[in-house]
Amino acid sequence: MKKIAISKLNDLFSAISKEKVLYIPADDGANQARFTPWQEGLTLTDKLNTVRSAKDLFFPQVENLVNFKNSGKAIQIIENRTEPQPFVLFGVRACDCRSFDILDRVFLSDPVDTFYKTRREQGVVITLACNRPTETCFCGVFGIDGADPQGDVTCWMDEAALYWRANTEKGEALTAALPMLTDCAEEAIDPIAAKIRSILSKLPLNDLDLTGFNRDRMMELFNSPQWEDLSQSCLGCGTCTFVCPTCQCYDVQDFDDGQQVRRFRCWDSCMFSDFTMMAHGTNRPTQKERFRQRFMHKLSYFPNNNDGIFGCVGCGRCLQKCPIHMHIVKVAKALKEDLK
Amino acid sequence: MKHDPLIPMLGVVTAIRTDTPDVKTFRVTGADGQKPFIHIPGQCAMLSIPGVGEALFSITSSPTEETYLDFSIKKCGCVTAWLHQMEVGQQITIRGPYGNGFPVDTELTGKDLLFIAGGIGLAPLHAVINYCRHYRDRYGKIDIVYGSRSKQDLVDFPEITEQWCKESGINVHLTIDNPQPDWDGHVGFVPNYVKELNFDTAKTVLMCGPPIMIKFTLAGLMELGFSREQIYTTMELRMKCALGKCGRCNIGDKYVCKDGPVFRFDQLDELPDEY
Numbered sequence: 128m129k130k131i132a133i134s135k136l137n138d139l140f141s142a143i144s145k146e147k148v149l150y151i152p153a154d155d156g157a158n159q160a161r162f163t164p165w166q167e168g169l170t171l172t173d174k175l176n177t178v179r180s181a182k183d184l185f186f187p188q189v190e191n192l193v194n195f196k197n198s199g200k201a202i203q204i205i206e207n208r209t210e211p212q213p214f215v216l217f218g219v220r221a222c223d224c225r226s227f228d229i230l231d232r233v234f235l236s237d238p239v240d241t242f243y244k245t246r247r248e249q250g251v252v253i254t255l256a257c258n259r260p261t262e263t264c265f266c267g268v269f270g271i272d273g274a275d276p277q278g279d280v281t282c283w284m285d286e287a288a289l290y291w292r293a294n295t296e297k298g299e300a301l302t303a304a305l306p307m308l309t310d311c312a313e314e315a316i317d318p319i320a321a322k323i324r325s326i327l328s329k330l331p332l333n334d335l336d337l338t339g340f341n342r343d344r345m346m347e348l349f350n351s352p353q354w355e356d357l358s359q360s361c362l363g364c365g366t367c368t369f370v371c372p373t374c375q376c377y378d379v380q381d382f383d384d385g386q387q388v389r390r391f392r393c394w395d396s397c398m399f400s401d402f403t404m405m406a407h408g409t410n411r412p413t414q415k416e417r418f419r420q421r422f423m424h425k426l427s428y429f430p431n432n433n434d435g436i437f438g439c440v441g442c443g444r445c446l447q448k449c450p451i452h453m454h455i456v457k458v459a460k461a462l463k464e465d466l467k
Numbered sequence: 468m469k470h471d472p473l474i475p476m477l478g479v480v481t482a483i484r485t486d487t488p489d490v491k492t493f494r495v496t497g498a499d500g501q502k503p504f505i506h507i508p509g510q511c512a513m514l515s516i517p518g519v520g521e522a523l524f525s526i527t528s529s530p531t532e533e534t535y536l537d538f539s540i541k542k543c544g545c546v547t548a549w550l551h552q553m554e555v556g557q558q559i560t561i562r563g564p565y566g567n568g569f570p571v572d573t574e575l576t577g578k579d580l581l582f583i584a585g586g587i588g589l590a591p592l593h594a595v596i597n598y599c600r601h602y603r604d605r606y607g608k609i610d611i612v613y614g615s616r617s618k619q620d621l622v623d624f625p626e627i628t629e630q631w632c633k634e635s636g637i638n639v640h641l642t643i644d645n646p647q648p649d650w651d652g653h654v655g656f657v658p659n660y661v662k663e664l665n666f667d668t669a670k671t672v673l674m675c676g677p678p679i680m681i682k683f684t685l686a687g688l689m690e691l692g693f694s695r696e697q698i699y700t701t702m703e704l705r706m707k708c709a710l711g712k713c714g715r716c717n718i719g720d721k722y723v724c725k726d727g728p729v730f731r732f733d734q735l736d737e738l739p740d741e742y
Contacts (some may be wrong), residue, residue, distance in 0.1 A: 192471070192473050192474065193473075193474045193475075195517030195518070195560070197517055197518060200553075200554070200556050200557045200558055201558050202477060202517060202558040202559070202560065204474070204475070204476075204477060204560065206474060208471075233712055234712065236711070238472040238710050239472075240471065240472075240473075240710075240712060241470070241471040241472075242471060242473075342720075345719060345720065346737070346739070349719070349739045375712070375714070376713060376714030376715070377707065377708070377712070377713050377714070378707055378713070379473070379521065379707045379708065379713070380520075381515075381517055381518050381519070381520060381521075383518045388517040388518040390517065390521075392473070392707075395707075395713070395714070397714060397717075402705075402715065403704065403705050403715055404705065405544075405703075405704070405705045406543040406544035406547070407543065410704060410741050410742055411741060416741065420717070420741075423739075424714075424717065427720070428717065428719060428720040429720075431720040432720050
């Protein structure tokens with residue numbers, strides 16, 4: 128265990144950013160926190176979490192895959208991808224850190240997505256324990272500990288100091304390059320963790336019980352009469368998908384800039400009406416089917432294929448952002464009623 | 468630089484055959500003139516025209532064709548409309564093969580096979596039929612029921628009449644929806660024809676066609692006494708990656724691109740009816 132005085136945080140950030148691009152959660156001037164490349168003068172936000180999840184750094188909203196040049200009947204394939212520079216992502220919360228495990232299971236399974244993989248290899252994840260978890264947090268439901276997050280390095284903060292524990296080889300290597308971190312006793316974080324856990328134990332949504340959401344009940348959940356009511360007000364805006372740290376559906380599109388055709392991928396949402404639209408129609412014709420797909424995927428399909436791990440980390444972003452106040456906890460509770 | 472599975476290779480269209488008013492068959496090789504990759508009958512490939520789009524197509528030719536891949540494609544959307552207006556020599560991009568394919572070397576060997584196709588649904592079965600013809604002694608009797616709207620809409624009619632129909636051990640049963648002057652064969656829809664033909668239930672069935680044909684033919688086969696474990700079909704949904712990641716073809720806990728496109732009906736019974 129290492130530590131550094133809060134007054135010296137600037138020195139720490141400065142040292143890290145000499146070697147690698149450093150992203151920290153900072154205020155964007157519009158009362159929201161975002162992961163922002165650090166530069167002299169940029170300070171940590173005091174907000175609990177970033178408005179968009181940390182997945183952006185590994186699976187960006189838009190990225191170029193390849194270019195083409197058409198001339199007559201000939202096509203030239205121009206592989207112009209740039210390798211990502213090494214970077215450090217500081218201040219990732221426990222929920223977002225778990226989301227990387229979920230994204231890994233999608234993008235690193237055979238055949239490996241090399242765009243995602245190189246970013247994962249180049250990125251060092253430094254997590255920060257949540258001093259003030261809030262009422263929309265329910266990471267505990269998924270066995271995530273907001274008082275002791277994972278990552279290459281785990282940090283805790285109190286008024287006086289930032290405490291630092293390297294968890295992986297990547298984390299050790301980074302630590303070795305930061306002499307301003309001084310040794311301290313493991314117990315230094317105990318009071319911080321105890322305080323956090325006392326808040327976590329009182330959170331209203333942490334009692335969500337997902338027992339019974341297993342493979343044998345998949346069709347029962349799918350056929351639940353609850354979907355009709357639950358989906359009725361859904362606008363299909365896709366906000367939940369875009370702020371979700373685990374949503375990873377994507378689209379591939381071509382853009383002709385007049386010189387070359389750029390093939391890019393971008394985030395997409397199963398909540399959108401054209402997501403499964405084919406020349407002869409769509410297999411999910413109403414919002415009910417599209418709404419059901421998103422929640423069934425997180426609560427049933429994904430865990431069925433991934434050792435029971437749910438496709439949700441309890442970050443609470445969808446609870447805060449949905450314009451009709453629909454969210455996964457409400458859905459899961461309604462479905463659970465039916466399972467009895 | 469790592470090669471990503473989303474990045475395609477170059478292909479060249481070396482021949483185009485007009486099959487019906489809205490179906491053409493495109494012969495594709497790699498830019499080097501060789502077959503782009505080796506596939507299993509029933510597998511698919513992603514074809515694209517940069518700037519127009521990329522879409523998944525089943526491979527129509529048998530893997531026993533050593534120098535090319537054929538794709539029988541119906542004109543029905545943006546990419547297919549573009550493919551239909553191109554000329555021989557056009558380069559395209561191709562990546563694959565994708566999906567599981569039909570179990571031609573395991574579950575199907577030694578079996579009497581009944582192929583049931585409707586319209587462009589012949590495309591994926593064509594690969595299996597010609598594979599079975601090539602390794603004829605590995606399979607029992609072969610029956611092929613193929614129906615379309617009219618005689619002009621039967622895909623690859625010359626190969627069917629001049630080769631399939633003339634081989635011993637292969638029975639071809641063609642049908643069209645409505646009578647027409649130059650047709651002396653059967654007239655009627657595929658599901659009814661299958662029931663009329665009253666096949667013995669020892670056969671293994673491979674079926675592909677429009678959803679409405681599948682629905683009624685399946686019911687007909689059930690009436691004849693077939694079980695769902697004996698009947699295979701191949702599905703198609705919208706796909707962007709074909710790698711089990713983009714999320715479009717997800718049905719229940721399966722991805723059609725990766726876990727399919729070939730499923731037995733008893734496997735489909737365990738999934739939500741969203742295809």
